[in-house]
Amino acid sequence: MKLKEIEKILGAEIITGAELREKNIEMACGSDLMSDVLSFMKSESLLLTGLTNLQVVRTAEMSDLAAVCFVRGKKPDREIIEMAESKNIPLMTTPLPMFESCGRLYQEGLSGCSEYKR
Template identity: 60%
Template sequence: MTLREVKEILEAEVLACEDLLDREPRSACGSDLLSDVLAFTKENSLLLTGLTNPQVIRTAEMSDLIGVVFVRGKRPEPATIELAVMKKIPLLATRLPMYEACGRLYMRGLRGCSEVE
């Protein structure tokens, strides 16, 4: 599954790096605790979160994540989008709550971080 397919499944809007939507996440993680993201995600994963500050992008970069989806209709501040563009981390935004967004992706075959090596 590509990020472009994730966009369609989640009825999401692209906020940054649309040219990188052909990337394929190995797994996904839904969390609003950045310490859990650092501790439990695998590289090339997709993060779903309600956090919108620049720390999300810094965490994604440190964890080698492939992209970030903001859930619950959340919109990041301009500094967050600018940092994502600079770091080449695609950003998507969906109106769906985290539970439903993660569920839709899981039902379509995108595994959780605990299920990949």
């Protein structure tokens, strides 16, 4: 699924990395615990999270994630956006809560990190 499709399904706004709209997202994961993200997420996947701090971008950088989407209308501050820009990690924000975001994406056919088979 392309980033731009996720943008549409979630009614999301791309905060940074709009030029990567065509990027392919293989799977997704929803978590507010970065250790879990580091432990279970596969590279090239989308992280949905309610956390907005620098560690989210750091975690995405370490795990080679494809993009991060903040849920429930959360918007990161300038510092976070700048770090994401420098690491080439697209950030987006959706007004939907986590449960609704996961539900819609799953229904539209995006896989979770444990189901995905390479």
